[in-house]
Amino acid sequence: MAKLLIVEDEKHQRELYAMEFEDEGYEVDQAVNGKEAVDLVKNNKYDLVIMDIRMPEMDGIEALGKILSRDKKIPIIIYTAYSNYKSNFMTWTADAYVTKSSNLGEIKDKVREILASRT
Amino acid sequence: MKSSVFRSLILLISDAILAFILFYFYFRFHIIGADILDYLIGIVVVFIIARGLLFFIGSAFFYRRKINAIREVIAEFKKGKFIQPNSIPVVYNEFDEILKELITVGRHLESIVSSQKKEIDSFIELYNGIIFSMTSYFIVLGEDERVLFAxxxxYKKFQFQRDEIYNKKIDDIFYFVNARLKGGIAQVKLSGKTVVLEKTHLLTLNKVSIIADIKISNIVVKESNQIIIIIDDVTKKLRNDYQISLMSQISESIQKDDEIERVLFTILTGVTSGAxxxxxxxxxxxVEDAYLAGKMAVGPDSFEEAIEIWTAASSDVRSATEIVPDEIKAGINLFNRVLNARYSLIKNSSIFIRSVMKKETIHVYDMWHDDRVNQDIRELMDVKEFLIVPLIVVNRAIGLIVADNKFNNAPIGKESSELLSIFAAQAAMSIESYTNLDTLRNEMQKLSERQEAIVESEKFAAVGRIAAHMAHEIRNPLVTMGGYARRIMxxxxxxxxxxxxxxxxxxIILKECERLEKTLSNVMDFSRPSKFIKEFNNMNDIISDTVSLLKNTFQEKKLKVELxxxxxxxxxxxxxxxxKQVMLNLLQNSIDATPTGGSISVKTESDGDAICIILRDTGCGFAEEDPNAVFEPFYSTKVSGVGLGLAIVKKIIKDHDGSIKARNRNRGGAEFAIRLPIPG
Structure with a gap:
């Protein structure tokens, strides 16, 4: 089963995503900011990272750069409430950019799609 | 005493001679023996008669001579000659005495007369001296207003011969006598008081013109009223004053933000004004690019017009320049001809171009026989003599002034020529500083407009950023809430x-969350533009301004812009x-919707009632059934932005009583059509 890393600073949101994706049958790890995410990716193997952008200590953009500089192949989905980060070229390096919604259908579809294309 | 002795002696001798002759005849003819007494008596009688006759004849001769001499003297006296050529006679009798006295009286008179004549002469000399030392010219008019004296x-100033104006009327001396002068004379005649007319323009029949202060007085000579007109030539003084005031007027005109035409008109008025x-x-x-172009002309078209101007306009310093260029009726032909004149600096070799190129003043004395003047300029000038003076600023000719005396044919003197050169130098500086100021002003205007536009777009961008931030802050908890609500379900x-x-x-929680999220994907609020200033604007200018503002964006996306x-x-x-905001938002919208390499076109036209602005792009067009939905607030298909751009556009257009419509183009892309009513 595919292993996901969810990076999100807001506890309830992070736990919601974790529950939802576990319900879908994925193995889920959680990180509260970019820094923790970079550390986790260093020591574990993930099939996909779902990354928030605005976070304390290290934001998603920086973490994205650090993760990709270590492992270019790992798929990353930017998942944020901000739509205007699309103009930041760093986000172009991510595999997808999904705007947050209470309906998790879109992000779930995206994850499925990307993982399907990788196998 | 001596004379009487002499006279007695003569009588005695004559008597003796007479007695001798009688006695000789008496004895010669032997009358002795006859009645001697009778004879003696006869002789005495004859003697007395003879002596009487002799005496009578002699006295008659004597008297005639003496009386003639006296008559001669009196006749000479009558002629005013008091000194006689003949010397004082020796006095033998009373006649001589009278003659002598007459001569003496004559000499005495002569001495009196000659001493007074000297006085009179010195008076005349003094009088002439005063008159000559005065700069005034004067003429005396008799009761019938004919010239008695000048x-x-x-004579010198107005170039008349001495006998040329004697007994002429004043109308026959001056080409036109303006109402002021005639009125002045009438007033003086009526009141007897002196009248002063200041700064009056006079033009004589032989076309000498001056500006003068005129003093008119009345004098009574031999019981007849005469008018003395004293003319003070103030032309020079006035010109000096005027030149100073003119320069200040020109600079004033520049500072007052007048149009260049007004500045040029002020300059040329200075050249033509009598003062x-x-x-x-x-x-x-x-000089404009590679051409020398006619810009302004001042002057009448005909001699009649010239007189009209000279009569109507008082020669006051200010009044001439207070005429607005639009009000010039006289000289419209000249003005138009000059305005149409255009000479290439490169190809043309006319005398004007030569003056500009060589930066030299050219005095054409006889245009018709001057080879340097070509046909073009002959037709334009149509005058024998004229002066070309270049306008030079720091070793560079920016144009030229051409001046002539077409109507009074007065020759252009060296003084006038030098004055015009000095004046041209000052005028050139004025024009140059005006041009510089104008350029600077335009640049400043553009700069401040650009700055305003940048500030404005920056403002909207800031609003967008704040809105996006708010959306994020609210969306995050909504996502959490909605997510858990969905889990509950x-x-x-x-x-x-x-x-x-x-x-x-x-x-219910989930539905409400979804509704809020939807609202957030548009955005909360937008700040209304604070001020609303309506003035007459050229839409073409606004569009080109906006396009130039977005130039970089167009280049980045390699979009073709067609205006x-x-x-x-x-x-x-x-x-x-x-x-500008309208154009900015519409263009920005098209830029976002149009893929790289596409094109955007803006067209303006007028149909009499309204101005139409049509903007087309080659972008994705509208997905909706009714494209006009894009004007709804918070509507956006863009992933970025606040969804207000087109709503703002619609609101502004509505505020201007206009309308805007959106539609999909047949071959793809969007089209916006704006109609703005033309004020009736």
């Missing part, structure tokens, strides 16, 4: 009333900045 100065340089006509040409339920209620509540501006687009009463 002083030398008058100025006093030329009949003046024309001004300026997905939990496996027992079929109880309680679980049904929980389910329903969760569903097709109608030429006779009426001005629209509008708020400049808001209209």
């Amino acid at each position: 002083n030398d100065g008058f 100025g340089l006093g030329f009949n006509r003046a024309m001004l040409f300026l 997905q939990l496996p339920k027992e079929k109880s009333k309680t679980s049904k209620k929980i389910d329903d509540s969760a569903e 097709d501006f109608g030429t006779d687009i009426p001005l629209v009463k509008s708020d400049f900045n808001q209209m």
Whole structure:
């Protein structure tokens, strides 16, 4: 089963995503900011990272750069409430950019799609 | 005493001679013996008669001679000659005495007369001296208003021969006598008081013109009223005053933000005004790119017009320049001809170009026989003599002034020529500083407009950023809330009333979350533009300004921009900045919707009632059934942005009583059509 890393600073949101994706049958790890995410990716193997952008200590953009500089192949989905980060070229390096919604259908579809294309 | 002795002696001798002759005849003819007494008596009688006769004849001769001498003297006296050539006679008798006295009286008179004549001569000398030392010219008119006298100065100044104006009427001396002079004379005749007419323009029949202070007085000579007119030539003084005031007027005119035409007109008025340089006509040409172009002309078209101007306009310093260029009726032909004149600096070798190129003043004395003047300029000038003076600023000719005396044919003197050169130098500086100021002003204007536009777009961008930030801050908790509500609903339920209620509540929470999220994907609010200033604007200018503002964006996306501006687009009463915002938002929208390498076109046209602005792009067009939905607030298909751009556009257009419509183009892409009413 595919292993996901969810990076999100807001506890309830992070736990919601974790529950939802576990319900879908994925193995889920959680990180509260970019820094923790970079550390986790260093020591574990993930099939996909779902990354928030605005976070304390290290934001998603920086973490994205650090993760990709270590492992270019790992798929990353930017998942944020901000739509205007699309103009930041760093986000172009991510595999997808999904705007947050209470309906998790879109992000779930995206994850499925990307993982399907990788196998 | 001596004379009487001499006279007695003569009588004695004559008597003796007579007695001798009688006695000789008596004795010669032997009358002795006869009645001697009778004879003696006879002789005595004859003697007495003879002596009487002799005496009578002698006295008659004597008297005639003496009386003639006296008559001669009196006749000489009558002629005014008091000194006689003959010397004082020796006095033998009373006649001599009278003659002597007459001569003496004559000499005395002569001495009196000659001493007085000297006095009179010195008076005349003094009088002439005073008159000659005066700069005034004067003429004396008799009761019938005909000229009795004019002083030398008058003859010289107005170039008349001495006998040329004697007994002529004043109308026959001056080409036109303005109402002031005639009225002045009438007033003096009526009241007997002196009248002073200041700064009056006079032009004589032989076309000498001056500006003068005229003093008219009445004098009574031999019981007849005579009028003395004293003319003080103030032309020079006035010109000096005028030149100073003119320069200040020109600089004032520049500072007052007047149009260049007004500045040029002020300059040329200085050249033609009687108080100025006093030329009949003046024309001004300026260098524009590779051409010398006619810009302004001042001067009458005909001699009649010239007189009209000279009579009507008082020669006051200010009045001449207070005429607005639009009000010039006289000289419209000249003005138009000069305005149409255009000479290439490169190809043309005319005398004008030569003056500009060599930066030299050219005095053409006889145009018709001057080879340097070509046909073009002959036709334009149509005058024998004229002067070309270049306008030089720091070793560079920016144009030239051409002046002539077409109507009074006065020769252009060295003094006039030098004055015009000095004047031209000052005028050149004025024009140059005006041009510099104008350029600077335009640049400043553009800069401040650009700055305003940047500030404005920056403001909107800031609003967008704040809105986006707010959306994020609200969306995050909404996502959490909605997510958990959805989870509640997905939990496996027992079929109880309680679980049904929980389910329903969760569903309500979820619905409300979704609704809020939708609102957030547009955005909350937008700040209204604070000011609304409607003035007449040219939409073409607004569009080109906006396009140039977005130039970089177009280049980045390699978009082709096509502008097709109608030429006779009426001005629209509008708020400049808001209209710019409209174009900015529309263009930005098209830029976002159009893929790289596409094209955007803007067209303006007028249909009489309204101005139409049509903007087309080759972008994705509108997905909706009714493309006009894009004007709804918070509507956006863009992933970025606040969804207000087009709503703002619609609102501004509505505020301008206009309309905007959106539609999909047949071959793809969007089209916006704006109609703005033309003010009736």
